[in-house]
Amino acid sequence: MSFFSSITSYFTGGGEEPQKKERKKIIPLIDADKINIVALDDLKSRNNNESCYICIDGYIYDVTKFLNEHPGGEDILLDVSGAQDASEAFHDSGHSDEAIKQMEAYLVGRIQ
Numbered sequence: 001m002s003f004f005s006s007i008t009s010y011f012t013g014g015g016e017e018p019q020k021k022e023r024k025k026i027i028p029l030i031d032a033d034k035i036n037i038v039a040l041d042d043l044k045s046r047n048n049n050e051s052c053y054i055c056i057d058g059y060i061y062d063v064t065k066f067l068n069e070h071p072g073g074e075d076i077l078l079d080v081s082g083a084q085d086a087s088e089a090f091h092d093s094g095h096s097d098e099a100i101k102q103m104e105a106y107l108v109g110r111i112q
C-alpha cells in the first residue's frame with residue numbers, strides 16, 4: 001500500500017463504497033421475440049378487474065384471472081397495474097422461485 005492510498009483509506013475509513021444491491025431480472029423461458037411488443041402507455045386502461053396487466057422487468061403479464069388467487073391479494077396487483085412499472089413492488093415483496101415460475105403462465109408480451 002502506497003503512502004497515498006494508506007492515507008486516503010485512513011480518511012475514508014478504508015471501506016468499499018456501499019454497493020447498491022443488484023437483483024436478478026426475470027427473463028421468461030419462452031421465445032420473447034414471438035410475443036406482443038407494446039408501449040407501456042398502451043396499458044393505461046388495463047388496470048381493473050376486467051383487464052389487469054402488470055409490467056415486471058420489461059415483460060407484461062395479464063393477471064386478470066389470477067387476481068383472486070394471488071396470495072398477496074388483488075388490491076396490491078390492481079395498484080401497480082396499467083401503464084406503470086411494477087418491478088420494484090414485485091421484487092420488494094420477496095417472491096419465491098415457485099411464484100416466479102407461476103408468472104410465466106400469465107405472460108402476454110413485452111415492452112417496446
Ligand code: HEM
Nearest residue numbers: 061071072076080086089090093094095096099102103106
Ligand atoms: C404475475 C405476477 C405475480 C405472481 C405470479 C405472484 C405470485 C405470488 C405468490 C405465489 C405468492 C405467495 C408467496 C410466494 O410464493 O412468494 C405471492 C405473495 C405476495 N405477492 Fe405476489 N405475485 C405476483 C405479483 C405481485 C406484485 C406485482 C406484487 C406487488 C405489488 C405482489 C405482492 C405480493 C405480496 C406482498 C405477497 C406476500 C403475501 C403474504 O405473504 O402475506 N405480487 N405472490
